[in-house]
Amino acid sequence: MSFSTEDVKQLRELTGAGMLDCKKALEEANGDMEAAKKILAEKGHAAAEKRAERATAEGRIASYIHHNHRYGALVEVNCESDFVARTDDFHHLVQQLALQIAGANPLYVSKEEMPPGSDEDPKQVVLLEQQFIKDESKTVQDLLRETIAKTGENIRIRRFARFELGR
Numbered sequence: 001m002s003f004s005t006e007d008v009k010q011l012r013e014l015t016g017a018g019m020l021d022c023k024k025a026l027e028e029a030n031g032d033m034e035a036a037k038k039i040l041a042e043k044g045h046a047a048a049e050k051r052a053e054r055a056t057a058e059g060r061i062a063s064y065i066h067h068n069h070r071y072g073a074l075v076e077v078n079c080e081s082d083f084v085a086r087t088d089d090f091h092h093l094v095q096q097l098a099l100q101i102a103g104a105n106p107l108y109v110s111k112e113e114m115p116p117g118s119d120e121d122p123k124q125v126v127l128l129e130q131q132f133i134k135d136e137s138k139t140v141q142d143l144l145r146e147t148i149a150k151t152g153e154n155i156r157i158r159r160f161a162r163f164e165l166g167r
Contacts, residue, residue: 011037015037041142064099096134106124111126
């Protein structure tokens with residue numbers, strides 16, 4: 001199956017991947033857009049794993065206050081460079097994470113933070129394991145990996161706090 005430059009452009013807009021990566025993914029998928037998206041996601045996952053050990057000393061802090069002013073959240077997210085910390089993709093990620101924390105009330109960033117022998121469901125209390133509230137077809141970890149693939153840098157959720165009136 002053939003594909004056009006418009007298909008490459010559309011895949012780039014959907015995934016944020018580079019034009020050449022989108023072209024290669026469409027070639028590998030014989031023009032199938034959904035298969036190409038999966039190929040790019042797998043490559044992004046592998047790239048994120050390669051970057052996992054890189055130091056993250058820059059970043060951003062974001063807040064979210066719910067419209068009723070009864071609960072809110074603060075989150076610190078780190079990346080490798082100040083350049084990436086100023087990008088729209090990174091800013092959007094940090095804002096989405098603040099919203100997720102306020103709305104889904106996680107207790108831990110990752111499974112490793114859970115106490116040994118805990119009977120709590122990680123999908124409920126671990127931020128990275130939770131379904132993303134704006135798109136339940138992916139987890140917060142998936143959202144993080146997508147942004148790592150777009151920016152080309154390691155990104156780490158360092159810490160967060162959630163506040164609720166009367167608690």
